[in-house]
Amino acid sequence: MKLRRNLTGWLYVSPLMLVLLPFFVAPLLVVAAASFFETDGFGGLLPNFTLQNYVDVLSSGLTFNLYLATVKFTFFTWFFTLIIGFFVAYFLVFHVRNQLLAIGLFLLCTVPFWTSNIIRMISWIPLLGKEGLINSALLATGLIHEPLEILLYSSVSVVIAYVHQLTIFMIVPIFNSMARIDKRVVEAALDAGASRFDIMRLIIVPMAKSGIALGSIFVISIVMGDFFVVKVMSGGGSASVVGAFYEDIGVLQYPTAAASAVLLTLVLVAVIALILRTVDIRREITR
């Protein structure tokens, strides 16, 4: 009976595994293997075991700076998407009394998600540019006398683009977990004399924890694994770990690129494991 249940289970997930094994597990193993290879300098890989690639990556002062820049972007993006995402979800679930309206407003937030990320990113150019709307408006009101250069092609615009693209990844899971909170619990707490802050601290945040964790995983992994927002929005002024990796690939330095990819993956795994330690998302999701 137990054997049969295991067999059925595996039968159901076998199509999934047929994709994950060749297109997730195998490529990662290939990258891991390549990180120990030597290169002939022309994109060819020589299967001679070496640790030189790791030594190169780790001994480079650039690596540290790249991680610092990436961590900085990740932290700010995570912080802003979390704050905005949490309160937007909270507003929709607990303040909009008409459920149909709440669902409509929720859909309103998800609609831009259906258009191209790259298009959404470049759509900030007419606003943030030197002759963009924000600068023009500020100049017209006399608040500033010269266009603010910091708005576009800077760290600020990178974070703005990320927050614009990724807040939805916080809203959806947090909305989902908050929608499951029984409103009577909140009312009971109100009746018992709890303050709004207490309700937030003792009921809503703990019960929305799985959504927060899931959203954080999405946002952190996307920002850490991304390069093209940084590339376009910083105007080449900032780099990121994956950006450097992409440059390496461009000049056919596969082994050092692979070594830095392995390092990045390990860092990412550590961060996500840290999040998963606080929340058992498996149980939370399937519940």
Place this chain on the structure above:
Amino acid sequence: MARPKTRAATPARRGRPWTFYALATLFALYVAALYGPMFCIYILSFQDVRGGLVFPMRGLSLHWFVDLFTQVRTGDVNGAFDRSIRLAVIVTIITVVFSFMAGLGFRRRFAGDTIVFYLMIGSLVAPGLVLGIGIGLLFQWLGIDASWYTSALGAQLSWTLPFGVLVMFAVMSRFDHAWEEAARDLGASAWQTIRLVVIPVLAPGLIAVALFGFTLSYDEFARTLQTAGSLNTLPLEIWSMTLNVTSPSLYALGTVTTIVSFLIIGVSLGTIVLIQKRRGPRAPRH
């Protein structure tokens, strides 16, 4: 069910607290920031030939749309469009079927399910470019040519499938097992139960998975970059355009892709409505 009625009478519930106004303002600002920039480029894409990348708007014409689809310097937009749509359709079909099956599989615990689960999460969060390079190298070593319908398809599935399965989890956690048991008690076979009970009940969820699959694929960039082979998909085409083209045709492309996305959402939502309608009158006949 008297509860909702008494709610209005609770003194604490009367009137809107200040937090409502604060959060409503935040929400309005968020939506404005979400849509504002996009509307700017839609508007700017309708300029005439004198148009530039920033306001003020110069003239009104469809010049940049014509430019987009005819100019050689903007690359093969038509072909890329065509490939992206085909790829997205294939990805959608596979994602719906495979996620649905995995969702069914995960309803009961089985030996090794945790491994499968974490493999899935891993596939979801793995940096797209790293995975893309790995797949590219793997195909190179195996001597298979990379192309949009082999390596890029697999690369995209490794990202759309985990999303699809997560949506299935959310949908299935609300599924009442009693319906299935009832079907079984009435003598339905396992396949009949799935076909006549589970699939119809979960249909809106399956359409959600399809929508996810389609848009994730249609917009996928990092995983496709190294795996698409010699022919570009649309996001790759847009990417190369952002590096070369500095005219409103870039914005015109944004407008066109948005219209396509909206058509797809419209069709999907229409399908949901149609399914719900068909379901209504049929129920009493049984």
